Amino acid sequence: MRLLADLIRGLDVEKALNILKFSTKHTSVPMEKLLLSAIDNWKQKNQGEDVATANLYVKIIFVDGGRMLKRMLPAPQGRAYRVRKRSNHITIIVDSRAK
Template sequence: MEAVAKLKNYPTSPRKMRLLADLVRGMEVEKALAVLEHNAKHPAVPLRKLVVSAISNWKQANEGGDETTLVVKTIFVDGARTLKRMRPAPQGRGYRVRKRSNHVTVVVDSK
C-alpha cells in the first residue's frame, strides 16, 4: 500500500525543485535520503523532510511492514502561486520580478 506526502507553496522555483525530484525518482528510500542529505542545493532540506514524512505516513498505514523495501514510486513538482514584485529600473521604469513557488507530491510504496 502506498503513502503520500505533500508540500505546498514552498518558495523556490519549480525548475530548481524538479532538478532534485528527478534525482531521487525511482530510488530506494534509504538511498534517496542519503542523496538529499549530501546535496548542496537549498531545496534538498525540505524535500528530505517530505520523504521522511511519506515514510512515516506509510508506517502508520502499514503497521508491522518492512520499511527497508520502500521506493520513491512517484514524485512530481507543480507550480504554485507567483508573487509579482517591482524592481526599480533606469529612466523611471520598473522591471517585474516573479517570485515563484511550488507544490511537491511524493508517493512511496514497497517494491
Template sequence: MGARKRIRAEKIKEAKKQVSFAKLNNVPTSPRKMRLVADMIRGMEVNKALDVLRFSPKEASNRMEKLLRSAIANWEQKNEGVRVEDSNLFVKEVMVDSGRVLKRLRPAPQGRAYRIRKRSNHVTLVVDSKETQN
C-alpha cells in the same frame, strides 16, 4: 452524477487510500530548481534517496528530505507492524507543480520598472513497496 461516473469515482477513491504520499504546498522555491532535486531521487530506494538528499548541496534538497521522511511515516502508519528495512520501500513518483507567483516591481533606470516573479511550487511525493508491485 450518473451511476457509471459514481462507480469510477469510488474506485479511484479506494485506490488512493492504498497509496502512501506526502504533500508540501507553497514552497518558496522555483519549480525548476525543485524539479532538479526531484529528478535525483525519482525511482530510488528510500534509504539511498535520503542519503542523496542529505549530502546534496542544493537548498531545495532539505525540504525534499523532510517531505520524504513524512511520506515514509505515512506509509508506516498504514502498514503497522511492517519494518521499512524489510519492505523494499522506494520513491514511486514525485510531482512538482507550479504554485502561486508573487509579483513585485524593481526600480529601473529612466523611470521604468522591471517585473520580478517570485515563484513557488507544490510537491507531491508517493512511496510504495516493491512487494505490492509484483
C-alpha cells in the same frame, strides 16, 4: 526542485535520503523533509510496519508550479521591472517493492 526529483525517482528510500542529505542544492532540505513525511505517512497507513523489511522506494514524484508572488523592482528612468517569485507543489508517493 525538478532536478532533485529526477535524481531520486525510482530509488530506494534510504539511498534517496542519502542523496538529498549530501546534496549541495538549496532545495534538498525541504525535499528531504517531505520524503521523511511521506515515509511516516506510509508507516501510519501500514500499522507501523518496519521500513527496512518493507523495501520502500520512491514510486512517483513530480513537481508542479505553485503560486507566484509578483513584486516590482525599481529600474532606471522611473521605470519598474516585474519580479516573479515562484513556488511549487511537490507530490511524493512511497510504496513497497514486491518480494
